[in-house]
Amino acid sequence: MTWRTQANAIWRICYFYGFLALRRQPLLFIAIFLTPLSFLFFLYVVAPHSVLPYGVTGGIMFTALFTGNGMMTDCAYLRLERQLQQVFVTSPLRPMSWILGMALGELAWTIPAIGLFLFVLAIVVPIGALAVVGLVGVVLLTWLLSTSLGFLLSTFFRQLREIWPIGAVVFTSLSVLPPVFYPIAAIPADYRWVAFFSPSTFASQLADHAAGLSVPTISVLPGLSSIPVEVAGMVVLTLLFAAMAMRLARWREP
Amino acid sequence: MEALVARTLSKTYQGTSGIVRALDSVEMTIAKGRLFSFLGRNGAGKTTFIKIASALLLPTAGSIQLFGIDVVEHAREIRERIAIVPQEGKPFYHLTPREHVEEYLRVRGATRETARSRADEVLEDMGLLPYQHIPAMVLSGGLQQRTLVAMVLATEAPFLFLDEPTLGMDPFARRQVWDVIRHAARKGSTVLLTTHYLDEAEQLSEELAVIEGGHVLYQGTPDALKSKVRQEIRLHFDTGFTREELAAYGEVFVERGGLTLLTTRNRAEELTRRSLERKVAINVGPVTLEEAFLTLVGRAIEEEDPEALA
Numbered sequence: 314m315t316w317r318t319q320a321n322a323i324w325r326i327c328y329f330y331g332f333l334a335l336r337r338q339p340l341l342f343i344a345i346f347l348t349p350l351s352f353l354f355f356l357y358v359v360a361p362h363s364v365l366p367y368g369v370t371g372g373i374m375f376t377a378l379f380t381g382n383g384m385m386t387d388c389a390y391l392r393l394e395r396q397l398q399q400v401f402v403t404s405p406l407r408p409m410s411w412i413l414g415m416a417l418g419e420l421a422w423t424i425p426a427i428g429l430f431l432f433v434l435a436i437v438v439p440i441g442a443l444a445v446v447g448l449v450g451v452v453l454l455t456w457l458l459s460t461s462l463g464f465l466l467s468t469f470f471r472q473l474r475e476i477w478p479i480g481a482v483v484f485t486s487l488s489v490l491p492p493v494f495y496p497i498a499a500i501p502a503d504y505r506w507v508a509f510f511s512p513s514t515f516a517s518q519l520a521d522h523a524a525g526l527s528v529p530t531i532s533v534l535p536g537l538s539s540i541p542v543e544v545a546g547m548v549v550l551t552l553l554f555a556a557m558a559m560r561l562a563r564w565r566e567p
Numbered sequence: 568m569e570a571l572v573a574r575t576l577s578k579t580y581q582g583t584s585g586i587v588r589a590l591d592s593v594e595m596t597i598a599k600g601r602l603f604s605f606l607g608r609n610g611a612g613k614t615t616f617i618k619i620a621s622a623l624l625l626p627t628a629g630s631i632q633l634f635g636i637d638v639v640e641h642a643r644e645i646r647e648r649i650a651i652v653p654q655e656g657k658p659f660y661h662l663t664p665r666e667h668v669e670e671y672l673r674v675r676g677a678t679r680e681t682a683r684s685r686a687d688e689v690l691e692d693m694g695l696l697p698y699q700h701i702p703a704m705v706l707s708g709g710l711q712q713r714t715l716v717a718m719v720l721a722t723e724a725p726f727l728f729l730d731e732p733t734l735g736m737d738p739f740a741r742r743q744v745w746d747v748i749r750h751a752a753r754k755g756s757t758v759l760l761t762t763h764y765l766d767e768a769e770q771l772s773e774e775l776a777v778i779e780g781g782h783v784l785y786q787g788t789p790d791a792l793k794s795k796v797r798q799e800i801r802l803h804f805d806t807g808f809t810r811e812e813l814a815a816y817g818e819v820f821v822e823r824g825g826l827t828l829l830t831t832r833n834r835a836e837e838l839t840r841r842s843l844e845r846k847v848a849i850n851v852g853p854v855t856l857e858e859a860f861l862t863l864v865g866r867a868i869e870e871e872d873p874e875a876l877a
Binding site for chain 2: 314318321322325326328329330333334337338394395396397399400401402403404405406407414565566567
């Protein structure tokens, strides 16, 4: 298959797995934005209203991060329960095309939710076109990082029962514990650098920068709070996770 | 030319109570364009073999080639030439049968026109046209299985792996699928089929192999397998004779709540006389592939563990 036919295959997988599923099961859309919206509502009720914009950017990043959870669950389900991944593996389709097609399908499901959060953000803080472009860029990097991790994990499961606990541990610790829904300023100044062990901190800091929200400097490692370092960190981490998915994922069982 | 050549192919797993030999030095050759069946009990090694041959699983030792290409070293080239119906596979819940066929063909590189025309053909041949626009989630299990088979057979791949393709189908549907499989073989595809329906293997296979405990017990034609059991008549008794009495006449096994005996024509005549004297009803017929399979595998199990079938 040529690059052109591989590209077409990626689009077909995205179309039938993402868009067609969303059109036939609109509940998917509600299920995707329900959790971040609940967090946002919780913040609105209990936290000072100054924190609300962080909750909205948090909602965007949470949705982007959870494409990885969807990718992990769906790929494991298609492989273990429906045996469909095997049907695609035994075809001229390249592993990269399957991963990208599925990942784009996951992204397709989140587009309405991310659009909704962007709309809410525009209400709570004044944002321009540049901010939207910046946020979309961060969302795309986060999506690529997260779905790479999700696919990699999916290839190691031996039964469906393993998916839910591991998904809960990995993706909750990526999206809820780090400063995704709350400003990093809520962490004591001397310990803020610890949060950067999670890739989602780079993503959420960049999202806050893009939305024009106040981001404090990291006293121990001040460079961490600069946009170029965060962009570089995010790009390197994304490439690392994508490479790991390509090299370590079990496309063929040992 | 050979489509598949396996040499001393082995696969071992680390089980909870030690090493499990799923395949043990399997030697197999399948000629190009052949419709070949792979028979064996559950856990005999059929699916493991198919997974290795289709580049889904790595062998522990030995080699396997498809169309002269090493499956382990050149998986990408192999994948260009194959398609598989996996065991107990299920279609996407939200797609219709037509979408399954067309989208799968397009993912494999077919143009929209080719995908559409092949979908028209295979959906009609598989009796799926009345259901072509219904999402799989509301189709019966048999129709879902037919959808998966249609999707794979429409590829016209040079080598088709069909792992229990008619599982859960009604007898009419199974015959429709047989026709499509025969059609694929006539068009030049080599077909490797596993099935537990021995009538299916008898109807479809030009050649077959029987595997037990990871060893190939037999490879050849179905007729040669039947002659291998050296008996030509099958007698079935619901009652009236004990297993020990019948054992003197040939091979006996328990079947459908009674006893089935495979024996020669002369002995069958003698037993028919005796059953008339005892006023016992008997069922007489030629030895089928199923009985030949049971005999062959039964002998192998007894050799391995004499008390296993007691």
